[in-house]
Structures are given as structure tokens and as C-alpha cells.
Amino acid sequence: MARVSRPAVVRGGSAPIRRGGILTDLPTRFAPPGYLGAIETTVLPTGRLATMLHQWIGVIFWLVVLTGGLITFRKAIVERRAADRARARELLEAHGGTSMAHMITWPGNDYWFAPDGQAVVAYRVISSVALTTGEPVGAPTSRGAAAREFSRFCVRNGWTPCFYGITDELRQDLSSWNSVQVAEETVVPLKGLEFKGKKWQDIRTAMNKAKNSGVTAECLSYADAPPWMSSQIKALSRDWLADKGLPDMRFTLGGLDELADPDVRCLVAVDGRQHVHGVTSWLPVRDEGRIMAWTLDFMRRGRDAFPGVMEFLIASMVVRCRDEGSKYLSLSGAPLARLDRDERTVFPQRLLDVVGKTLEPVYGFRSLLAFKAKFQPTYLPLYMAYPRVAALPSVGNAIAKAYLPKITFRQAFQLIGKVVTRR
Secondary structure (H helix, E strand, C coil), X not given: CCCCCCCECCCCCECCECHHHHHHHHHHHHCCHHHHHHCCCCCCECCHHHHXXXXXXXXXXXXXXXXXXXXXXXXXXXXXXXXXXXXXXXXXXXXXXXXXHHHHHCCXXXXXXXXXXXXXXXXXXXXXXXEECCCCEECHHHHHHHHXXXXXXXXXXXXXXXXXXXXXXXXXXXXXXXXXXXXXXXXXXXXXXXXXXXHHHHHHHHHHHHHHCCCEEEEECHHHCCHHHHHHHHHHHHHHHHHHCCCXXXXXXXXXXHHCCCXXXXXXXXXXXXXXXXXXXXXXXXXXXXXXEEEEEEEEECCCCCCCHHHHHHHHHHHHHHHXXXXXXXXXXXXXXXXXXXXXXXXXXXXXHHHHHHHHHHHCHHHHHHHHHHHCCEEEEEEEEECCHHHHXXXXXXXXXXXXXXXXXXXXXXXXXXXXXXX
């Protein structure tokens, strides 16, 4: 007697078919729906469970494949960025750069390396604008050529290059480009510095208050801070942001994440009760492999801190670095603020001045510049250079997104409200 094969039935209900029919029909479940009309269907589910299995197995398959591909792709990008960041740090440690050069090691940057490997440019592409984090870093003789080659690299990729936070020296190398001043850097020379005379009265007063309050300046790496100290530093930063009611600015302004770098120094004002009054962080400035200066980055003060805590912390760093033989301290650049040098300004510069004045009640960049004047600094302008005037709107949009990358609609509405009400 001939043996009769039993039909395969999908649990949940389907038209009886042979197992071979299921295998024949399976590849069609992975085809795009638009092609199914040209394919003869061999499986016709009738139950709910069978229908779901029949219709969704292809969707689930491709979701798994695409998700796996995205994870692999993202992992490759993260690993490449980590390797490039390590390579960029090696160039920075070997050759040094400007007082802002250490910012190229911060997360969020991509890296372009010169063909000879002797220079690197840190940048981020935002709305088709390649916005650099400062100047090229590398051998001094290769920086100008690296800037020009990087701009050609951007053009080949369809991006508009923009060098942000550069010194006048690089601006002169890019003489055919347009430029505006975007910040005012304040530099304190340390050789022979003494807090003597009337102009240093505020600094001496702050240091005396700290002494009378039993407050000392502890210098350490944030990673080495004891738990009681690091938790208070986090609370200070959180309260500071809560008081502003606005998102923390990023790009060239570091936050808690940047404190984790072991090369960064933290100076913390602490009293005898282990209470943190304020904290500052300092980025190393290298020259041919040697740390020769420090740049102020992170500043936070407690709500109940003694008056003058920031003056005390900066003055304490001045004394420490002067005694160590450092050349200078940079108090960093105050964005959207500059000295009035009685020079003729172009329209984009005047527009930027208006933006700085408008945002002053909220972020206080000009007040920050006035505060730094207490340390009798030398002023150095920092510029933004871009190839053509027509690119300015897209460049401005990219800069805004770089400084406020996670701003929500609600926060943007609050920002507008604060600007309007405080004018």
C-alpha cells in the first residue's frame, strides 16, 4: 500500500498544505510587498495566529537585520573616533597648540589628519557646516598648510568650512576669508606677579575672606576626588543649571563630563566641615611636550558660598602656577563679548555684537569679561573665519546648534521669554 504524506497545518488555522509548500513560500515572506503580486501564493492562512505569522515574519526578519547592522555601524564609528581621538591627543602632547587646544580631546569631535600625519583638525559637521574646535594642532610649520588642506577636504565633501575660536595669526593665513571676532580671551602673565597695589584690592579681600572662613583651595584630579567632594560638585552644577532655568552650553564650554579627563586639574574651595563652596577646572596648555600654562574652563559656586569664592580660586591657581614656573594662565574666552578697540567693524560683526548684547541678561558673557578684568589680564581676540558671506546664516545656525545641541522647544521658549523680560 502506498504511503500517504500528512499535510502540514499551521496551528491557529490555515488551508492544509504540504511541508514542501511552506518551504517554497518562505522566501516570499522576505520580499518587498510590491513584488508579491507577481508571485503565486502557496500558503493561505485562515486563522488569526497563522495570519500574523504569515504576514509579519518578513518584517521581523528585516528589523533584526537592520538593527544589527545599525549597531555594528555605530560601534565602528565609536571605535574609529576613539582611535582618532587617541592619535589627536598624541599630536597635542608632542607639539602643543593654543590655550584652547586641549578642547580637541572632548567627545563630539571628528578628526581630519594632514596627509603627512603632522597635524590634526578637530571638527563637527552640523547642517553641512564643518565647524572646527579651534585651530589645527601639530607641528608649528604645518598648521597653516593643514588649515588650507582641510578647507579643500570640506569642499570635496560638500561642506562649508568654518574655523572657530582662532587667533589672529591663523586669521592672517586665511586672509582671503571673511572673519569676525567671536570672543575675547584674557591671559594673565605669571612671571613676578604679586597681588600688590590698589588694582588688586578685590583679590586680596577675597583671599582674606577665605582665610577667615577657614576655606582652602584643594588641587586634585576629579577622578581622585573623595565621594563627599564629587557628590557636592555634581550638586553645585545641578543647582547652577536649575537657577538659570536654561540648558547648559557645550562646544567650547566644558561640563562635568570633561572633568573626568585625568589631565585636567580641579581647584576646589573647601572649609573645615568638608563643605564645598566652589570649584574651577583647568585645561593643560602644552608646548613641545611640556605643560607651560593652564586654561580656565569649568566654574561653579555654591548658593551659600562666601562672597569672592571665584576670585579666591583663580588667585590660588595664579599663586600655585607662578610658583611652579608656568608662563601664564588663560581665563579662557568670553563668547560674544569683546573690547571696544575703536576699530571700524563690518556688518556681520555689528550683528554679532547685537546678539551678544541681547543674550547678556541671560548668559552674562560681558559681565564675565568684566569679572576677569580684576586679574589685570592681557586681552587677545579670538575669531571665526568662513570662506564667503553667503555662508554666514548656515554658519550661525551650526554654531547655535553646537552650543545648545539638546535645547527643547520649551527651553527655547523660556530663553526668548527671559531675553524679553530682562531687557
